[in-house]
Amino acid sequence: MSFQIALSGLNAARSHLDVTAHNIANVNTAGFKSSRAMFSDVFATASNDLSSTASGSGVQVSSIQQKFSQGNVDFTNNNLDMAISGEGFFVMKGREGTVYSRAGAFSVDREGYVVNDDQQRLQVFPVSENGDFATGSLSDIRLLTTESPPQATTDVEIGINLPANAPVPAGVFDANNPSTYNHATSMTVYDSLGTPHTATVYFSKTSTDNAWEQRLFVDGTERGTTQTVTFDAATGKLATPAAGTLPPVTITGADLGTGSADMVLNFNYGESTQYGQNFGVNSLFQDGYSTGRMTGVEVDKNGVVSARFTNGQLKLLGQVALAIFSNPNGMQQMGETSWAETFSSGGPRLGQGGSSNFGLLQAGALEASNVDLTEQLVEMITAQRNFQANAQMISTSDQITQTIINMR
Structure with missing residues (x-):
């Protein structure tokens, strides 16, 4: 015995x-x-x-x-590396079905999907039509391989200060003769196809107190009619137009020479003033942009994945889904640092980083053993x-x- x-x-x-x-x-x-x-x-x-x-x-x-x-969090130079600080697991789909992992070393396969070394695809909550995340479903996350589409300029906001003591220019206005106007400022605007155009706004003091004429030139050609803005003599703030926005200027696509749709520009001077003796451009904003190529991917602590483009735009791609189990020790080990659910582990509860005890995500880092x-x-x-x-x-x-x- x-x-x-x-x-x-x-x-x-x-x-x-x-x-x-x-x-x-x-x-x-x-x-x-x-x-x-x-x-x-x-x-x-x-x-x-x-x-x-x-x-x-x-x-x-x-x-x-x-x-x-919890293992230590080691920082890396790969934006697609992710570490979980908390109880959550990454949700992966591959040949064996759905598995769960704490290993966040991800890369992109030839089709643009985010995968691990075993070619299992990372699961995210997809972006809904209203910009929220559809937490009731899962999808493979795929990095965009197409260009970001352009957006035509429609709204232009100009915040300037026009000097109250400026003289009235002599002679007939001539864009090529600085003595016929007081000040000018330029910006780039975009048509519907993303082609950039130079828009220059000229300002001329009139013989009427606190009144200025505004003229718009796009690519060296005057567009629309001469507009007038006035300021309150007591406060120096914009008086007219009352809402700050001048009537829109429409530029036909044929005139732009690019075959684009007509461009409609709305100029808002709501933040403009007439103070002191110096001309100044305090803010200059337009809402258009050209086409863009993806330059990188960003992941925040809540797992929101965004693609960054050369035109300055960010596009939401999804939110990394995390899973937690009532009994993690009941999970079946599958190798490749992954687990599968069993009857003992109970079913997964899905959520996002930063909520409950799912944990936070750290991009550009890996959880060590x-x-x-x-x-x-x-x-x-x-x-x-x-x-x-x-x-x-x-x-x-x-x-x-x-x-x-x-x-x-």
């Missing part, structure tokens, strides 16, 4: 060593969670045997539990001593058996 008991001890010590070796081997595996071997004693007694003199029958490995404690190397080396020594002690027990039992056999 002692042979079998000691043999069970050897097997248990070997399992202990196997688990410890697995932990040590994965000390540098991103998102890896260490394990520990759990043991229980074995008694070969009938259920109605109440004797307190029964000896045990050895030991068995009752389970191998994983420790889902949570293996404590010092602790594992101590475990290795302990398992080694246990193995040696059980081997010695077998040797002792053998000597006793040999003594009995040699009795005459």
Whole structure:
């Protein structure tokens, strides 16, 4: 009997060593969670045997539990790397179906999908039509391979200060003669096809107190009619137009020479003033932009993924979905630092970073293995001593058996 008991001890010590070796081997595996071997004693007694003199029958490995404690967050130079600080798991879809992982080393495949090293696709909550995220469904996240479409300029906001003591220019207005106007400012505007055009606005003081004429030139050609803006003599603020916006100026696409749709420009001077002696441009804004190519991807702490384009635009691509489980230790290990749900783990609860206990996302970083190397080396020594002690027990039992056999 002692042979079998000691043999069970050897097997248990070997399992202990196997688990410890697995932990040590994965000390540098991103998102890896260490394990520990759990043991229980074995008694070969009938259920109605109440004797307190029964000896045990050895030991068995009752389970191998994983420790889902937080690993250190190491920063990298890859914007697609993501680390979770919290209890959540990334949701991945691949050949084996849906799996869950803490390893956030992602890249882009040839079709533009965000994948891990096992070509499993990262799942996100897609962007709905109103700009929110559809948290009731999941989709593969795919980086845009097309250009960002242009937007024609429609609204122009000009915040300037016109000097109150400016003289009235002499002569007929001539854009090529600075003495026929007081001041000018320029900006770039865009037609419906994203072609840039230079818009220059000229300002001329009139003989009427606190009144200025405004003229618009686009690509060197005057557009629309001369408009008048006036300022309050007491406050210096804009008096007319009352709402700050002049009548729109329409430029036909044929005149622009690009085949674009007609351009309609609305100029708002609501923040303009007539103060002091100096001309100044305090703000100049127009809402158009040209086509753009994607230059990078940004991920915020809540998992919102945005594509950044050369035209200065950001486009929402989705929000990284995170999953948590009531019993993570019940999940089935699938290799490649991933797990699958089981009956014991319960079903996943899906959410986004920054909510409940799903955790926060850190872009440009990876969660390191949570293996404590010092602790594992101590475990290795302990398992080694246990193995040696059980081997010695077998040797002792053998000597006793040999003594009995040699009795005459």
